[in-house]
Amino acid sequence: MTTTAAPTTRRLNTAKAMAEAIAQEMRANPEVFYLGEDVGPYGGIFGSTTGLFEEFGPSRIIDTPISETAFIGLGIGAAVEGMRPIVELMFADFMGVCLDQIYNHMAKIHFESGGNVTVPMVLTTAVGGGYSDGCQHSQTLWGTFAHLPGMKVVVPSNPADAKGLMTSAIRDDAPVVYMFHKGVMGLPWMAKNRRSIDVVPEGEHVVPIGKAAVAREGGDVTVVTLSLSVHHTLDVAEQLEGEGVSVEVIDLRSLVPLDRETVLASVAKTGRLVVVDEDYHSFGLSGEILASVVEADPGLLRAAPRRVTTPDAPIPYAHGLEQAVLPLHDRITAAIREVLA
Amino acid sequence: MTTTVTPPQDHDTSSGVRLDLYRTMVLVRTYEMAILREYHADKGPGFDIGKGLVPGEMHLSAGQEPVAAGVCAHLTEDDAVTATHRPHHFAIAHGIDLEAMTAEIFGRETGLGRGRGGHMHLFDPKTHFSCSGIIAEGYPPALGQAFAFSRRGTDRIAVAVTGEGAANQGAFHESLNLAALWHLPVVFVVEDNQWGISVPRSASTAVPSNADRAAAYGIPGVRVEDNDVDAVFEAAGELVARARRGEGPSLLEVSTLRLLGHFEGDAQGYRTDLDEVNEHDPIPRYEARLREAGLLDDALRDEVAREAEERVEAAIAFAKDSPLPDPAEATRYVFPEEGSR
Numbered sequence: 001m002t003t004t005a006a007p008t009t010r011r012l013n014t015a016k017a018m019a020e021a022i023a024q025e026m027r028a029n030p031e032v033f034y035l036g037e038d039v040g041p042y043g044g045i046f047g048s049t050t051g052l053f054e055e056f057g058p059s060r061i062i063d064t065p066i067s068e069t070a071f072i073g074l075g076i077g078a079a080v081e082g083m084r085p086i087v088e089l090m091f092a093d094f095m096g097v098c099l100d101q102i103y104n105h106m107a108k109i110h111f112e113s114g115g116n117v118t119v120p121m122v123l124t125t126a127v128g129g130g131y132s133d134g135c136q137h138s139q140t141l142w143g144t145f146a147h148l149p150g151m152k153v154v155v156p157s158n159p160a161d162a163k164g165l166m167t168s169a170i171r172d173d174a175p176v177v178y179m180f181h182k183g184v185m186g187l188p189w190m191a192k193n194r195r196s197i198d199v200v201p202e203g204e205h206v207v208p209i210g211k212a213a214v215a216r217e218g219g220d221v222t223v224v225t226l227s228l229s230v231h232h233t234l235d236v237a238e239q240l241e242g243e244g245v246s247v248e249v250i251d252l253r254s255l256v257p258l259d260r261e262t263v264l265a266s267v268a269k270t271g272r273l274v275v276v277d278e279d280y281h282s283f284g285l286s287g288e289i290l291a292s293v294v295e296a297d298p299g300l301l302r303a304a305p306r307r308v309t310t311p312d313a314p315i316p317y318a319h320g321l322e323q324a325v326l327p328l329h330d331r332i333t334a335a336i337r338e339v340l341a
Numbered sequence: 342m343t344t345t346v347t348p349p350q351d352h353d354t355s356s357g358v359r360l361d362l363y364r365t366m367v368l369v370r371t372y373e374m375a376i377l378r379e380y381h382a383d384k385g386p387g388f389d390i391g392k393g394l395v396p397g398e399m400h401l402s403a404g405q406e407p408v409a410a411g412v413c414a415h416l417t418e419d420d421a422v423t424a425t426h427r428p429h430h431f432a433i434a435h436g437i438d439l440e441a442m443t444a445e446i447f448g449r450e451t452g453l454g455r456g457r458g459g460h461m462h463l464f465d466p467k468t469h470f471s472c473s474g475i476i477a478e479g480y481p482p483a484l485g486q487a488f489a490f491s492r493r494g495t496d497r498i499a500v501a502v503t504g505e506g507a508a509n510q511g512a513f514h515e516s517l518n519l520a521a522l523w524h525l526p527v528v529f530v531v532e533d534n535q536w537g538i539s540v541p542r543s544a545s546t547a548v549p550s551n552a553d554r555a556a557a558y559g560i561p562g563v564r565v566e567d568n569d570v571d572a573v574f575e576a577a578g579e580l581v582a583r584a585r586r587g588e589g590p591s592l593l594e595v596s597t598l599r600l601l602g603h604f605e606g607d608a609q610g611y612r613t614d615l616d617e618v619n620e621h622d623p624i625p626r627y628e629a630r631l632r633e634a635g636l637l638d639d640a641l642r643d644e645v646a647r648e649a650e651e652r653v654e655a656a657i658a659f660a661k662d663s664p665l666p667d668p669a670e671a672t673r674y675v676f677p678e679e680g681s682r
Binding site: 064065067069070071072073074075076077078079080081082083085097100101104105108109110111112113114115116117118149150152173174 | 421423452453454455456457458462464465466469471473474475478480481482483484485486487488489490492499511512515516518519522673674675676677678
């Protein structure tokens with residue numbers, strides 16, 4: 001991480017930190033613009049463009065019709081011509097109505113052209129459940145995007161990373177999918193984790209894509225996780241510390257590229273692994289992390305690893321049902337105890 | 342608002358333009374017949390689609406030359422063209438590098454996409470040409486190219502091509518709507534060759550003319566009957582000029598002809614028009630008209646044919662002499678890398 005700004009104690013929520021990065025890049029580069037549904041005067045349904053319309057106006061913060069195929073494709077064409085669009089897909093759940101533009105066009109044009117055409121575009125999208133929005137608006141589909149080659153996939157967990165990763169995403173010549181969990185945005189109308197409002201460097205702040213963070217150091221067990229689950233895991237780690245259990249928490253920060261080295265180094269130290277992933281259980285990130293460790297060296301693990309994920313079922317609506325399937329504190333705690341037993 | 346152009350018998354298009362249209366059509370046809378020859382040369386015994394110097398699916402545009410010639414005559418290489426899975430006529434008419442395109446079709450390192458794309462995925466940043474193997478999905482990126490052109494204050498335009506079957510897809514309608522809403526400089530072209538693979542137009546839509554569909558978006562729609570290159574040239578000229586003047590998008594449908602199968606190897610058992618289709622070949626018909634008009638004689642005809650053949654055979658020789666890509670580099674160009682552009 002590089003920070004050129006003076007030390008600061010200024011605190012922002014994640015949504016404002018993300019918007020601050022966009023504003024700074026838009027001031028520096030007239031080719032950057034943002035478009036999507038309700039991103040203008042509304043400021044983005046999850047606050048992703050808070051205050052941007054007021055500064056940059058309707059020619060650069062552009063409300064679109066509800067036509068994801070058309071406006072994501074528009075972003076692709078503009079990127080091909082050298083602009084740097086940021087395009088918002090309101091919910092990752094909606095990817096089905098526009099997936100062809102994403103994985104057959106945005107993600108493949110650079111490859112198909114043998115490197116002769118680049119698509120420097122950011123696709124932002126909200127993920128995650130926890131507020132009874134039902135099974136078509138609560139999914140955490142980062143594994144799907146990460147599975148399809150040609151797009152980087154970044155997932156910030158805190159305000160400073162949200163700013164630094166957005167800066168990197170806008171500057172990257174590859175298409176970057178920037179997935180923000182509704183629960184990390186620090187929105188006033190949603191239950192907030194205390195870490196969703198935190199110190200954010202002023203001025204230029206860059207977090208390189210592809211480098212995981214050690215969110216908390218520990219020696220007994222490694223928990224590999226990302227996004228909102230980082231908050232839950234840190235809560236659990238603090239609680240277990242009182243029992244004399246030392247939990248190391250790895251915040252992946254990006255799925256593509258995936259920083260396997262940091263994961264392996266941590267598991268080599270602790271010998272125990274838990275993966276916490278709000279995406280569905282099977283065929284996804286959690287299995288990928290386990291496979292990466294076992295492929296590298298099965299001898300690293302002193303106990304069978306555990307996964308805390310959303311089971312392979314649609315996300316239920318009723319509060320109690322939803323809380324039961326999400327990877328929350330009790331299940332994380334139980335998994336850590338199991339690998340330590 | 343919809344206009345149907347039934348070609349008059351005497352055209353006021355200048356003789357120089359008409360000969361240029363003829364040359365373009367002959368070059369395209371000569372090229373595709375050479376590809377046809379190379380494609381089938383080593384597919385046997387029997388027919389194995391993956392065998393030979395030109396492997397994979399091959400969709401040829403023989404019969405549809407008037408559409409590409411008539412439209413592209415109004416474009417410069419600064420204008421964008423997004424074509425379909427049947428792209429060669431538009432690629433050639435738009436002035437793509439014939440050698441690099443051929444090398445791509447032959448899967449060579451010197452190809453437009455260094456052998457990563459193939460004949461359905463041709464990308465040429467120099468002429469802003471691209472195509473897509475997914476029907477209708479080439480329309481949305483054209484919006485973005487047009488957006489970038491107008492944002493930069495140029496009079497450059499984008500031409501987006503589909504077949505009549507693709508006009509029933511969502512991407513088609515979203516793109517028309519958004520282009521109309523934002524007055525984007527796009528000319529949408531529909532090639533009505535009557536066949537969506539094996540399904541006749543009558544079985545795919547109740548709308549007699551896709552030009553009528555333009556009315557739903559408040560933009561001009563023009564249908565050119567009879568695959569007439571002079572009429573295409575005249576109609577496209579008005580629509581291109583309109584887009585260049587900043588007056589927004591339009592839709593041009595051309596009634597054209599697929600002389601060959603959907604792809605090479607297609608037995609065409611479904612076709613009801615095969616007995617007569619060759620009588621409607623647009624190139625001999627245009628030759629006859631040019632002769633009547635005193636613009637073409639045997640000597641000029643032979644000269645045009647010879648020029649085309651020399652260019653085409655040189656391109657094929659270039660492709661055959663070019664190196665194959667190194668299999669060790671099969672996963673290169675997923676993401677931009679140093680020196681890849």
